[in-house]
Amino acid sequence: MKLFKSVHDFNYEWNLVSTAQWQKYPNENCPHVQHVDVLNRSVDRETGVLTTERLITVEQNVPSLIRKILGTGTTQYVREISIIDPKAKTLTMRSINLTMANLLKVEETIVYQVHPEAKEKTQFTQQAAISAGNVMSRWGSIVEDFSLKRFQQNAAVGREGFAKVLERFVVMAEAAESNKVAGLDQ
Template sequence: MKVFSTTCTFDYSWDEVSTANWRKYCPWNDKATHVVGVDTVSRTVDPKTGILRTERLITCDQSVPAWLLSLFGGSTTSHVYEVSYVDPISKKVTMCSTNLTWSNVLNVRETVTYSPSSASPTSHTEFTQEAKITALCGGWQKIKNKVEEASVERFRENASRGREGFETVLEMSRRVFGEQRELEKALL
């Protein structure tokens, strides 16, 4: 197993980030064009804690090498199962996802959290991301290591693009919903 982890700080409040999180695969995010569908499987709110729990199925169109498809079969369409928890009291979003496609070859378990920055809790949000990547290639340790190393590198590249895309979504959300709030204030 190999682990990829990263952190960063977004210059947006937790309220803005936790709201924009639901829009991160929207059409104006040109870094997420591989996401072709997001289906909500279930959504519940715990009446005691107020925690919103959401299960989603994310469908992606991945670039998979032709030799890999011929070796293992399958298609370029892949699915990811995601469970998220939004805790409005502690102001923490936790998202856990795992790949459903190719899981017999490579298992990826990702955890992402968003929480107010300790340095500037009202205007900045801390982002943490960790992915545990395990290749399931039987007893061939050298092959497993190479597959895991390559997967971590690809995950790193995709994570960087994902952060860039989310920054675009955050900026656009602030602009659009800021204008909406200004209009609402003007009408009052």
């Protein structure tokens, strides 16, 4: 099993970041994400916690040798469960691959929370556990190493893409506020 962890600070308040997260795809930095479909969404009336289950379809540029070893194509499916707690100001996203999970399992947890030292910022923590289950140990280690490297690259590109989405989101929010102040929003 290979482990990954990254912590990043976004210079925006949690409310903005957690709202913009739903607009993350599509974006030019992550063309591998083809579709994001909401399967289920519910709100706990007592706590205000919003739980969303999504199916994410991605096209992975996996080397043909790895595809042959795993017996898979380039289209992959990921199940994601997102939990927004508006009182605690946390957005927790847990995902797991559905495609070929018996051979290679990637379990990811992302948490967006108010930065512990600066309330005007949002702390982003991303963790993943990557394990090649039923693959022989030598091959399993090679597949895990490759997958970890790919995950690290995709994580960096994903953060970059989300930063661009956030910037556009801020511009749109500022324009909407300007129109509201000027009375043009009617």
